[in-house]
Amino acid sequence: xxxxxxxxxxxxxxxxKHFPVENSDDVVRAVDGVSFDIFPGETLGxxxxxxxxxxxxxxCLLRLIEPTSGSIEFEGSEITELGGRSLQRLRREMQxxxxxxxxxxxxxxxxxxxxxxxxxxxxxxxxxxxxxxxxELLGKVGLDPxxxxxxxxxxxxxxxxxxxxxxxxxxxxxxxIADEPVSALDVSVQAQVVNLMQDLQNELGxxxxxxxxxxxxxxxxxxxxxxxxxxxxxxVAESSELYSSPRHPYTRALLSAIPIPDxxxxxxxxxxxxxxPTPINPPSGCRFxxxxxxxxxxxxxIEPELREVAPGRFSACIFSKGYDxxxxxx
Amino acid sequence: xxxxxxxxxxxxxxETRAGLVKAVDDVSFHIDKGEMVGxxxxxxxxxxxxxxSVxxxxxxxxxxxxxxVEFNGEELTDASPERMRKxxxxxxxxxxxxxxxxxxxxxxxxxxxxxxxRLHRKLSRKEAEQEAIxxxxxxxxxxxERRIKDYPHQLSGGMRQRVMxxxxxxxxxDLLIADEPTTALDVxxxxxxxxxxxxxxxxxxxxxxLITHDLGVVAETVDRLCVMYxxxxxEESPVTELFEEPKHPYTRxxxxxxxxxxxTREEKAMRLxxxxxxxxxxxxxxxxxxxxxxxxxxxxxxxxxxxxxYRVSENRSVRCVxxxxxxxx
Numbered sequence: 001x002x003x004x005x006x007x008x009x010x011x012x013x014x015x016x017k018h019f020p021v022e023n024s025d026d027v028v029r030a031v032d033g034v035s036f037d038i039f040p041g042e043t044l045g046x047x048x049x050x051x052x053x054x055x056x057x058x059x060c061l062l063r064l065i066e067p068t069s070g071s072i073e074f075e076g077s078e079i080t081e082l083g084g085r086s087l088q089r090l091r092r093e094m095q096x097x098x099x100x101x102x103x104x105x106x107x108x109x110x111x112x113x114x115x116x117x118x119x120x121x122x123x124x125x126x127x128x129x130x131x132x133x134x135x136e137l138l139g140k141v142g143l144d145p146x147x148x149x150x151x152x153x154x155x156x157x158x159x160x161x162x163x164x165x166x167x168x169x170x171x172x173x174x175x176x177i178a179d180e181p182v183s184a185l186d187v188s189v190q191a192q193v194v195n196l197m198q199d200l201q202n203e204l205g206x207x208x209x210x211x212x213x214x215x216x217x218x219x220x221x222x223x224x225x226x227x228x229x230x231x232x233x234x235x236v237a238e239s240s241e242l243y244s245s246p247r248h249p250y251t252r253a254l255l256s257a258i259p260i261p262d263x264x265x266x267x268x269x270x271x272x273x274x275x276x277p278t279p280i281n282p283p284s285g286c287r288f289x290x291x292x293x294x295x296x297x298x299x300x301x302i303e304p305e306l307r308e309v310a311p312g313r314f315s316a317c318i319f320s321k322g323y324d325x326x327x328x329x330x
Numbered sequence: 331x332x333x334x335x336x337x338x339x340x341x342x343x344x345e346t347r348a349g350l351v352k353a354v355d356d357v358s359f360h361i362d363k364g365e366m367v368g369x370x371x372x373x374x375x376x377x378x379x380x381x382x383s384v385x386x387x388x389x390x391x392x393x394x395x396x397x398x399v400e401f402n403g404e405e406l407t408d409a410s411p412e413r414m415r416k417x418x419x420x421x422x423x424x425x426x427x428x429x430x431x432x433x434x435x436x437x438x439x440x441x442x443x444x445x446x447x448r449l450h451r452k453l454s455r456k457e458a459e460q461e462a463i464x465x466x467x468x469x470x471x472x473x474x475e476r477r478i479k480d481y482p483h484q485l486s487g488g489m490r491q492r493v494m495x496x497x498x499x500x501x502x503x504d505l506l507i508a509d510e511p512t513t514a515l516d517v518x519x520x521x522x523x524x525x526x527x528x529x530x531x532x533x534x535x536x537x538x539x540l541i542t543h544d545l546g547v548v549a550e551t552v553d554r555l556c557v558m559y560x561x562x563x564x565e566e567s568p569v570t571e572l573f574e575e576p577k578h579p580y581t582r583x584x585x586x587x588x589x590x591x592x593x594t595r596e597e598k599a600m601r602l603x604x605x606x607x608x609x610x611x612x613x614x615x616x617x618x619x620x621x622x623x624x625x626x627x628x629x630x631x632x633x634x635x636x637x638x639x640y641r642v643s644e645n646r647s648v649r650c651v652x653x654x655x656x657x658x659x
Contacts, residue, residue: 049517050487156608156609186543187372187543187545188372188583188587188604188605190587191602191604191605192604194589194602195601195602195604198601199601213516215591216588216591219589219592219593220589220593220598220602240592240593240595240598243592244592254517254518255591257517258546259520259524259544259546259550259551260546260549260550260590260591261545261546261573261588261590262549262573263549263570263573264574269521269525271518271521272518272521272522273522275488275489276486
């Protein structure tokens with residue numbers, strides 16, 4: 001790939017989001033220093049267990065919540081300071097699809113109103129233009145344009161997710177943040193929506209930040225995958241490499257925990273003991289050490305950084321091969 | 331040989347304003363002592379209603395119309411409400427997907443486990459508390475003496491599910507019905523709970539009916555499974571054979587639409603296999619095979635009438651006309 005296509009669309013550095021705890025000086029360290037890039041037309045998968053901060057990262061990118069500190073660049077310009085008009089303009093370029101297709105569509109609005117709402121907010125086109133555009137969008141996501149006058153309750157979960165995607169596409173965005181877009185769907189429908197997202201990416205050159213706890217789906221759709229644990233990214237790699245030879249012990253445990261739909265495959269399973277610690281008071285040093293089967297005493301003292309342990313592969317474990325000589329990310 | 335649980339020709343219907351929903355329509359299966367059987371299907375296929383029917387927990391407009399549920403030789407469909415209260419907990423226990431909504435938020439977990447013991451085994455408060463601690467220890471809850479005083483909100487999702495299991499096992503049932511027990515949990519916690527269930531089944535010779543939509547979960551845990559679609563069992567088979575050679579077109583479609591780990595570059599570039607269309611409206615099921623409208627192998631005769639289950643080998647049966655050279659059940 002040449003240099004121009006490798007300019008990141010989104011460049012996130014040291015993103016931090018702390019939430020205050022009521023009646024206390026404590027803070028929830030939901031996102032605690034996260035850096036990554038998303039390239040145009042590419043899918044970056046963001047995986048991790050509930051509470052690791054992956055959705056908070058997605059919402060910070062859109063400025064749906066304000067980051068505590070850190071920098072987010074979109075096409076080379078800093079967006080954390082934007083306000084008013086320029087923030088609204090930015091949001092044309094970035095859209096989001098949500099996990100629950102039931103609660104993310106207003107039950108009292110027709111499909112036309114739902115899908116055309118972004119056009120209305122950004123004052124694009126006359127009403128007949130908008131009708132035409134909604135019909136085109138519905139066609140793109142595989143729904144009959146005649147459904148325009150219907151209401152969300154008349155649709156199945158998979159169809160509702162298609163409506164959510166049509167709405168996200170209305171403004172021709174460059175980036176779509178997909179927060180668990182298929183987790184609430186049955187497997188046969190999941191596959192339909194994943195295929196649709198891939199087709200749209202090929203056709204429109206969209207970039208996705210695909211946030212999910214479903215590791216197999218993420219592997220299928222992503223070029224690169226970032227793994228989060230307790231507010232930090234612990235590993236980033238090209239998806240085929242991450243899945244075939246994970247470098248970080250947490251990634252290894254996470255992958256080995258996925259049940260494989262093949263009873264003949266009997267894997268050595270790494271069953272992690274205990275629960276994820278609270279993000280209010282994360283462990284010192286490496287945050288995974290309290291559950292890590294490979295932890296050593298010095299893991300409590302050294303806070304590992306995300307380093308390039310092999311070309312294009314990053315791991316935040318001091319025992320990862322190549323960590324000592326590795327360059328820090330970014 | 332008589333089975334621990336044998337369900338025969340079970341029909342549970344719901345009279346709704348939109349029409350009659352045949353949620354469970356002529357379902358038959360059995361479980362033996364110490365066996366783990368999976369009941370698999372997508373949302374709305376009737377797997378949970380099947381379990382609730384076994385427990386006699388169906389409330390109007392739902393009704394068990396026909397069929398028999400035999401447990402340890404005793405017919406449960408016409409047992410008295412008092413008898414059923416004894417059966418639930420003592421003989422058959424059930425755990426659900428969401429442990430937060432199944433636990434009472436205003437009582438400590440210790441009180442909730444003790445309650446079952448005091449009701450069913452007439453233990454004193456003190457004895458019940460001791461037993462509750464033991465039950466929590468068995469499901470690997472760390473420092474149960476302290477945890478017993480915790481309220482549900484103080485525990486993590488995985489710990490809550492352990493409490494549910496401890497409560498379910500408190501009265502030493504022979505059968506545990508686990509309805510999507512790990513669906514709300516993260517994969518690393520799911521692995522812990524599945525390991526726990528497997529251990530209990532061995533240490534207690536516990537029979538488990540595992541209800542799930544996740545083919546990965548059943549592949550690793552159950553001995554046998556039944557695949558359900560729109561209220562009917564479409565395929566029944568031992569687990570290895572089913573994954574090696576799924577017979578029903580629906581089972582095949584379902585297995586193919588799951589993305590695999592460690593895909594090759596070619597597989598990644600390919601589209602996922604899908605099952606075309608959507609599950610039909612339960613009040614307007616197609617005639618004949620309910621899967622026919624989505625089936626890639628559809629023939630005219632598929633829509634002609636009720637398709638029976640064909641017994642294709644000693645322990646496998648399939649509801650599909652492709653196997654009509656075999657005897658029907």
